Amino acid sequence: MQPFDIEVLIRGKKEVLLVIPDHESHKFxxxxxxxxxxxxxxxxxxxxxxxxxxxxxxxELLAQIGDKIENHET
Amino acid sequence: xxxxxxxxxxxxxxxxxxxxDGSITSKxxxxxxxxxxxKFYVGCGxxxxxxxxxxxxxxxxxTSDFLKMYLTQFNSIELNAMFYSLPDRDxxxxxxxLAIENSKSNFLFCPRLPQLISHVLKLEDxxxxxxxxxxxxxxxxxxxxxxxxxxxxxxxxxxxxxxxxVETVPSGFKLFVEVRSPEWFSNEKVKEEYFSVLSRNNxxxxxxxxxxxxxxxxxxxxxxxxxxxxxxxxxxxxxxxxRRIDDWVIRIQEWVNRxxxxxxxxxxxxGERNTPILANYVIQQFNALLEANLPELTFIEx
Numbered sequence: 431m432q433p434f435d436i437e438v439l440i441r442g443k444k445e446v447l448l449v450i451p452d453h454e455s456h457k458f459x460x461x462x463x464x465x466x467x468x469x470x471x472x473x474x475x476x477x478x479x480x481x482x483x484x485x486x487x488x489x490e491l492l493a494q495i496g497d498k499i500e501n502h503e504t
Numbered sequence: 505x506x507x508x509x510x511x512x513x514x515x516x517x518x519x520x521x522x523x524x525d526g527s528i529t530s531k532x533x534x535x536x537x538x539x540x541x542x543k544f545y546v547g548c549g550x551x552x553x554x555x556x557x558x559x560x561x562x563x564x565x566x567t568s569d570f571l572k573m574y575l576t577q578f579n580s581i582e583l584n585a586m587f588y589s590l591p592d593r594d595x596x597x598x599x600x601x602l603a604i605e606n607s608k609s610n611f612l613f614c615p616r617l618p619q620l621i622s623h624v625l626k627l628e629d630x631x632x633x634x635x636x637x638x639x640x641x642x643x644x645x646x647x648x649x650x651x652x653x654x655x656x657x658x659x660x661x662x663x664x665x666x667x668x669x670v671e672t673v674p675s676g677f678k679l680f681v682e683v684r685s686p687e688w689f690s691n692e693k694v695k696e697e698y699f700s701v702l703s704r705n706n707x708x709x710x711x712x713x714x715x716x717x718x719x720x721x722x723x724x725x726x727x728x729x730x731x732x733x734x735x736x737x738x739x740x741x742x743x744x745x746x747r748r749i750d751d752w753v754i755r756i757q758e759w760v761n762r763x764x765x766x767x768x769x770x771x772x773x774x775g776e777r778n779t780p781i782l783a784n785y786v787i788q789q790f791n792a793l794l795e796a797n798l799p800e801l802t803f804i805e806x
Contacts, residue, residue, distance in 0.1 A: 473589075476598060479585045
């Protein structure tokens, strides 16, 4: 899977983030330009896919990133 | 669903008409039993989006309750959540219990095969993992619908690997396959071999209707069932989405008249915000023209 862009809303402003997938470890590195935001990981839980991050990230942003990755992957 | 998305200014130039049936479709439907009651399943690719709390789920519905709410509205789901990892047996049993408690009908879960099988190992040496998948999803029991395997970077040069894999699928385990590399569809001979391998092994072929990849609407039924993944454009193109659905209903009506036995129709939209609106339109048209007798969705009154 190639790197891809996702569009998210950060403080009401549209931002384009770069996602670099690593399917073998089921993880996705997320960058805002040159800035590394964190590596996100989907966990399959009772309520469905829940996304976690190795770096502190606002829940709202993490949920948006997760939704966008899921949309990209289906 | 972002796959097959085109720029807004390109949407108007897309030819959305459905192609004629592929050559294998007539052969399959000819063999099908007549007068069998057709079963219709309409659903989405996710059981929850926050944006659905504006029209489908009550405001303030917790994400942990999305599945329960979804089960009260739809009769099936494309279970993409399994793409990331395989749940354990207890979780599947828990989801099945929720379906029994909340669904108005016999709800079907249609699990997507995990990426470990499709994208990492690309079907090589996957016997044990696949068997584990089959064992786990079998816990859905009567609530298990067709599973589907989506292959991304996997071209026709790997047909023999696909063939080896589908030969291991247990009889009675319903599987559909979706290949995406354009090379599968640009050469008639390759296409014929591909559909022949699926048909010989009683495996279905997913049909994906999305703006940017019209070649994926191959119209070849390799078994007397169809699994359609419809991707709407939404927004100001929603009327065009409705007309595309109308065309599908007419085609499915032809298949019904010729003996199709089961119809899975999964609705997506780029962004997934208004997917339930499109899905409800599918349900209405299935009821009106195909006597599907499916309950319509109940939207929140504003």
